[in-house]
Amino acid sequence: MSVLLSIKPKYVKEIQTGNKLYEFRKSIFKQEIDEIFVYESSPTKQIVGKILVEDIIEDTPQELWNNYNNFAGINYHDFFEYFKGKEKGYAIKIKEFETFSNPIDPYEENPNFTPPQSFAYITKVLPGLE
Numbered sequence: 596m597s598v599l600l601s602i603k604p605k606y607v608k609e610i611q612t613g614n615k616l617y618e619f620r621k622s623i624f625k626q627e628i629d630e631i632f633v634y635e636s637s638p639t640k641q642i643v644g645k646i647l648v649e650d651i652i653e654d655t656p657q658e659l660w661n662n663y664n665n666f667a668g669i670n671y672h673d674f675f676e677y678f679k680g681k682e683k684g685y686a687i688k689i690k691e692f693e694t695f696s697n698p699i700d701p702y703e704e705n706p707n708f709t710p711p712q713s714f715a716y717i718t719k720v721l722p723g724l725e
Contacts, residue, residue, distance in 0.1 A: 596626045596628055597630050598715060600618070600632070600633055601713065602636065603635075606669065611694055615667065616663075617659075618689065619687075620684065620687065621677070623651060631687070634711070642700075643698045647689070651685055651686070653683060656675065
C-alpha cells in the first residue's frame with residue numbers, strides 16, 4: 596500500500612540533501628506502508644518524489660528529538676511547536692528518496708484534487724508512474 600504525504604518545500608529539500616532522514620508525524624497510517632509519494636506543498640504543488648520506508652518509530656516527542664535530532668532536518672523550536680500538546684509522535688525512517696525527473700501535477704489528472712492535510716491512501720497507480 597502507498598500513501599500521498601504533504602510536505603513543505605523546505606523539508607523536501609532537507610530530505611533530498613540527506614540532512615533529513617526522519618519525517619515526523621502526529622498521526623500515522625493504519626495499514627503497512629512501503630512507499631510514500633511526496634506532494635510538495637505550495638508554491639510547488641506537485642508530486643516530486645517517492646520515499647521508501649525503512650521503519651516507523653512511535654515514542655514521545657521528547658524521545659524522538661533526543662534520538663533523531665541529528666537527522667531531523669528541523670530545528671528544535673519548530674519540532675516542539677509541531678508536537679505541542681501531543682504525548683506521542685512518529686518518526687518515519689527514510690530508507691531511500693527518489694526525486695522524480697518529471698514531477699507530477701495532480702491537478703492535470705484531477706482538477707478537483709485536494710492535497711491531504713497529513714496523508715491519503717493511494718488506491719491506484721499515479722499517472723506517469725506506471
